[in-house]
Amino acid sequence: MKVITVAKMREVDSAAMEQYGIPAVALMENAGTEAAKLVEKLVGNLKNKKICIFSGSGNNGGDGFVAARHLSNRGARVKIFLLGNIDHITDEAKINLEIVENMNIDILQLVTERDWDKVQVALAFSDCLVDALLGTGFKGNLTEPLEQIIQMINNSGKKVLSIDLPSGVEADTGNVASVAVKASMTLSLGLAKVGLLFYPGAQMTGELFVDDIGIPSVLLEDSKINQTLIDLEMVRRLLVKRSPDVHKGICGRVLVIAGSPGLTGAAALVTKAALRSGAGVVTLAVAKSLHDIFEVKLTEVMTVSLPEIDTGILGLSALPKLLELAQQYDVVEIGSGLGRNPATVELIQEFVRQTDRQLILDADAINAYHGKALSLKEAQIMPILTPHLGELATLLNLSIEEIKEDLLEISRRAAAEYNAIFVVKSAKTIVVYPDGNIYITTTGNAGMATAGSGDVLAGTISALSAQGLLSYTAAIAGVYLHGFAGDLAARAGMSGIIASDIVNAIPSARFGIEAE
Ligand SMILES: NC(=O)C1=CN([C@@H]2O[C@H](COP(=O)(O)OP(=O)(O)OC[C@H]3O[C@@H](n4cnc5c(N)ncnc54)[C@H](O)[C@@H]3O)[C@@H](O)[C@H]2O)[C@@H](O)CC1
Numbered sequence: 001m002k003v004i005t006v007a008k009m010r011e012v013d014s015a016a017m018e019q020y021g022i023p024a025v026a027l028m029e030n031a032g033t034e035a036a037k038l039v040e041k042l043v044g045n046l047k048n049k050k051i052c053i054f055s056g057s058g059n060n061g062g063d064g065f066v067a068a069r070h071l072s073n074r075g076a077r078v079k080i081f082l083l084g085n086i087d088h089i090t091d092e093a094k095i096n097l098e099i100v101e102n103m104n105i106d107i108l109q110l111v112t113e114r115d116w117d118k119v120q121v122a123l124a125f126s127d128c129l130v131d132a133l134l135g136t137g138f139k140g141n142l143t144e145p146l147e148q149i150i151q152m153i154n155n156s157g158k159k160v161l162s163i164d165l166p167s168g169v170e171a172d173t174g175n176v177a178s179v180a181v182k183a184s185m186t187l188s189l190g191l192a193k194v195g196l197l198f199y200p201g202a203q204m205t206g207e208l209f210v211d212d213i214g215i216p217s218v219l220l221e222d223s224k225i226n227q228t229l230i231d232l233e234m235v236r237r238l239l240v241k242r243s244p245d246v247h248k249g250i251c252g253r254v255l256v257i258a259g260s261p262g263l264t265g266a267a268a269l270v271t272k273a274a275l276r277s278g279a280g281v282v283t284l285a286v287a288k289s290l291h292d293i294f295e296v297k298l299t300e301v302m303t304v305s306l307p308e309i310d311t312g313i314l315g316l317s318a319l320p321k322l323l324e325l326a327q328q329y330d331v332v333e334i335g336s337g338l339g340r341n342p343a344t345v346e347l348i349q350e351f352v353r354q355t356d357r358q359l360i361l362d363a364d365a366i367n368a369y370h371g372k373a374l375s376l377k378e379a380q381i382m383p384i385l386t387p388h389l390g391e392l393a394t395l396l397n398l399s400i401e402e403i404k405e406d407l408l409e410i411s412r413r414a415a416a417e418y419n420a421i422f423v424v425k426s427a428k429t430i431v432v433y434p435d436g437n438i439y440i441t442t443t444g445n446a447g448m449a450t451a452g453s454g455d456v457l458a459g460t461i462s463a464l465s466a467q468g469l470l471s472y473t474a475a476i477a478g479v480y481l482h483g484f485a486g487d488l489a490a491r492a493g494m495s496g497i498i499a500s501d502i503v504n505a506i507p508s509a510r511f512g513i514e515a516e
């Protein structure tokens, strides 16, 4: 499923109206009709049900007026609370406001504090609320009466249907200024808005429904809408089932260059995740003085000892051996817990420049390219980078807050600038391609915010890439599989998940995805 930004949604709306001649009021009619159906889903038989509709003065409010008409027609007792300047009401909303006025539906414009009491009473006796205060036209901070009304809605404990977006959620970012409606259901119009998928907006959305409201499908499937959700079907098509006559040598060979003193856990997690994700052979290359530790720590992973420049620290002296070794592997994962010694940074950059293997760069390998987009462009095959928000911020010289303000566009610019596939890890991990396409995962949970979870992801993507998925698709399938494994691990208690739990759940997750 595609996910859309406000600017693009406006283009699609305009095209529906101008190219296809669909009047705006018809789109609004469809929006309100669908909203009324979902209210029925929330409360059951509408007869005598008390429904409060909160409408703003924009088109989102207009959708609310249409819903009011349909709900009233089906026997509900509807009250409309109108907020905002009625003189600035849009043409389509005005048409629908006049209709509900003509139908003698109870409408109260909220102006003074005395009106709040009426809202409180109505809320107490209502069966369900419809939130049509703010849609895609909202940005920034909420002004006072809105904030108060939204708080009243949330405090009422009633079921709420939000139209298009929970009011107060910014459509392009998922940011919530001070407060937003906590919806039981959200009906998103045309396509789901980006903000419904990212936190904190995603937390306010409730169950998400999407309706095309009559917009021609060719407009909604436009290839220029370049955000797509990663779903089960997509990943099922990508993951190739193991044929019965395979041997380990053709199940994907992964070389991992990771670990430094005090950071051996990262290397262990990457390698184990690669094995659990189905790689046939996984080898860990480490500095000589760490080698014995890993020999004990890892059973199924082979280890190779590299020359070091200091205890446990790699430098250029390891380069010839690494380049030669890499030839025997399909994919090289580099950087997890490798450390930031300038000599190690130099080794990373030279290795990345000279090897012709597919690379997955994590953690310190990403840090090695701070301000050096041009030198990463020297990589022979487009690499995959797996930064978390902090690493992305450092790479781009921005703060995490600045990135969150415009995550998609900033990630797009980074992928284009570095000519790399970026897997940006956060509560909603995204895969970003230099051509601007973004894939957003639908798996994963808050329990996965735990040390080492990112190392597991790097191992998973490496294994899938080594198994023959193109870097383009390995990142998508890896992110989904990793999140799915985390969701399985969460069944035993989300808040206590540790990274090894995710590793151990990968085989079941893959089995679940591949199952017919
Ligand atoms: N053709 C279209 O564009 C369609 C639009 N539709 C609906 O129209 C919505 C978009 O309509 P609009 O562009 O009129 O915008 P909205 O109705 O989402 O919001 C505009 C209103 O919000 C107020 N507002 C904006 N930012 C605010 C802030 N920070 N604090 C307080 N008030 C603020 C504005 O003053 C204005 O009254 C969609 O979300 C959807 O629900 C649907 O009717 C379908 C067709």
Ligand SMILES: [K+]
Pocket: 060, 131, 132, 133, 134, 135, 162, 163, 164, 165, 166, 167
């Ligand atoms: K809304």
